[in-house]
Amino acid sequence: MKNVHFIVNPIAGKGDSTINEVLLSQYFEAKHFDLCLKISNYPGHATELTKASLHEGAHIIVACGGDGTINEVASCLVGTDIPLGIIPFGSGNGLASNLDIPKNLCEALVLLRNAHMTKIDVGRMNGRFFFSNTGVGFDASVIKNYESSNRRTLSGYLAACITSLKQLTKPQEIEIKANGRKWKTNPFLVFVSNTNVMGYHLSLTPQASLQDGLLDVLVVTKVNRVKMLVLGVLLLMNRPHLLKEARHFQTTTLALSSLPGTHFDSQIDGEFHVVEDNTIFIGIEKKALTVIVPEQL
C-alpha cells in the first residue's frame, strides 16, 4: 500500500482547481493507494502540512500549485528519498514546464500514477532552498509589484514589469564573486536559475539544466530604458543573453555583497523576499531532490 499525500494551494493560478477525493480515486485504486488530500490555508501552511505528512508516513507528496507551493513542499523533501509529485495549478509554473509536466489535471494524474522518477539539483540562497530561480534587482522589484497587484496572470506580470520600470532608481554597486573571480558592478538585475524556464514559458536562462550540478547566472549591467525594452523583446524571444550588457555564466557558487548597512530585495521561486543582510551566498546541491516526471525525460 502506498500513501500518497496531495497538498493543494487553493489560490494558486486562477484559484479554480477541481481536485477532490472522488477524482483522485479514479486514478489511484483503493487496494493499492491510501490517499490524503490537504488544503493550504495561508502562506507557509504547505510546509507545515508537508512536515506532518512525513511524520504520517507518506511515500509520495504531491504539491498542487505553482512554484511558491512547490518551494514550500519540496524544501521539506530535499535530501530524503520521498519523491515530490507536481500538479501544476500555478500561474507561471516554471519548474513544471522545465520537467514537461502537463497542465492538464488528468494527464498530470496519469503521470503521477506511473511514478517514473529522477533526481534534480536544488539551489540554496542564504539557507533557503530554491528549485526554479532566485534573483535580485529588477527581477525582485517585478515580483514585489506582481504580488501586490493580486493578478497572478501573464498580463499581471507584464503590468508589474511596467510599474517596476517606472519606479527604477540607480542600481547600487555590488561585488560579485564566482568561479574564483570577483568584480564590482551596478547591476540592473542578477538572475540565478536552476531551470530553463522562469514561468509563462519565458526564460532568461534557456540553456540551464536541472541535472548539470550548475547554476546559470545572468547579470545585466546598468542599461538605459531603450536597452530595457530591447531586453524585454529578447526575453519574449528567449534570447536575453544576446543583449550586449547581459553576461551569462555557469557556476556552483555565487556571492553577492553590497555596502555595509544596506540590504537586498530578492525573489525566491517567484515570491518576494527581503534579505536582512548585505551579503548573499548562493550554492547548489547536486541531485538532492527526487521528482516524479514523464517517462521520456
Ligand SMILES: Nc1ncnc2c1ncn2[C@@H]1O[C@H](COP(=O)(O)OP(=O)(O)OP(=O)(O)O)[C@@H](O)[C@H]1O
Ligand atoms: N490559502 C492561502 N491563501 C493565500 N495564500 C496562500 C494560501 N496557501 C498558500 N498560499 C501562498 O500562495 C503563494 C502563491 O502560490 P503559488 O506560487 O503556488 O501560485 P502562483 O503564484 O499562482 O504560481 P507560480 O509561482 O507558478 O506563478 C505562495 O507563496 C503560498 O505561500
